[in-house]
Amino acid sequence: MTSVTKERPAMASTQDWLTQLFPLRVLGDYDEKHGFFVAYCLETGSVTTADDMDTVVDMMKELLEDEVSRVMMSRNLANFFSTPAPFEVREKWTHLAKTSPEKIGEIRLDLKIPPSEGLDDRDTSTVIAVLKRAA
Amino acid sequence: MTETPQPSLPFSNELRDSLSVIPEMELDDFRKLLKAHFGIACEPTDREYLVRFVGQPWDENKESCRAISVMAHSRGKTAPLRLSPHHILQVLAKFEIPQKNFDDAYQLSKKRVEPIRPSVKHTDSNPSEKEAS
Numbered sequence: 001m002t003s004v005t006k007e008r009p010a011m012a013s014t015q016d017w018l019t020q021l022f023p024l025r026v027l028g029d030y031d032e033k034h035g036f037f038v039a040y041c042l043e044t045g046s047v048t049t050a051d052d053m054d055t056v057v058d059m060m061k062e063l064l065e066d067e068v069s070r071v072m073m074s075r076n077l078a079n080f081f082s083t084p085a086p087f088e089v090r091e092k093w094t095h096l097a098k099t100s101p102e103k104i105g106e107i108r109l110d111l112k113i114p115p116s117e118g119l120d121d122r123d124t125s126t127v128i129a130v131l132k133r134a135a
Numbered sequence: 136m137t138e139t140p141q142p143s144l145p146f147s148n149e150l151r152d153s154l155s156v157i158p159e160m161e162l163d164d165f166r167k168l169l170k171a172h173f174g175i176a177c178e179p180t181d182r183e184y185l186v187r188f189v190g191q192p193w194d195e196n197k198e199s200c201r202a203i204s205v206m207a208h209s210r211g212k213t214a215p216l217r218l219s220p221h222h223i224l225q226v227l228a229k230f231e232i233p234q235k236n237f238d239d240a241y242q243l244s245k246k247r248v249e250p251i252r253p254s255v256k257h258t259d260s261n262p263s264e265k266e267a268s
Binding site for chain 2: 032034036038041046047048049050051059062063066067071073074075076078079082083110
């Protein structure tokens with residue numbers, strides 16, 4: 001099952017970014033030692049691995065949709081943010097974002113939150129910023 | 136605008152060392168190890184390749200509860216479902232399991248093999264009992 005990830009080249013607007021539910025950043029990288037691609041969410045530490053970059057990022061979208069939908073139900077933010085990505089991943093992101101800001105794309109998460117939570121589309125808007133590091 | 140070459144930014148020695156020590160595992164073996172040695176439950180989802188690990192007190196509504204969703208490598212397109220060292224390190228961090236404890240549990244789980252004929256093995260290893268009878 002591979003869904004098509006719609007990726008935009010840059011942040012739509014600062015307002016979108018500031019008012020969304022959780023600002024999340026994802027770094028896609030190539031693990032030379034193991035020979036596969038790995039994606040990290042900087043804020044939650046979530047990890048996906050796959051044999052190509054597009055799949056690993058699409059898997060991260062699916063994984064974060066699951067994580068964010070669950071935290072909206074449990075409201076357990078302490079768990080959600082308890083284990084961010086290792087600092088080295090943040091350093092990689094910062095370096096790439098500074099040297100190649102035009103490569104920062106964004107993906108909107110499709111969240112599954114029951115109406116009983118009393119949230120509308122704006123409240124549940126979550127866009128993840130994605131940077132892919134060339135292999 | 137000319138492309139500026141990007142210098143490689145490898146992981147730190149500490150993280151790289153951890154990744155080289157942690158094994159790749161089948162999801163089912165990892166699930167059993169976490170349950171048996173660390174009391175971490177595994178909840179299935181509507182997708183075979185996606186599971187939810189939940190620690191004490193096994194109630195995600197409680198702030199002290201730690202839980203994490205884990206997706207098998209390439210959504211399990213390769214059978215069996217496999218986890219990389221990256222996945223395993225993240226789970227260990229989430230549940231604050233020291234790597235040494237995981238290594239010990241992993242070694243124990245590898246050695247735990249049911250003997251094919253335990254009664255025969257028992258007799259052979261105690262020749263004195265055999266003679267006495």
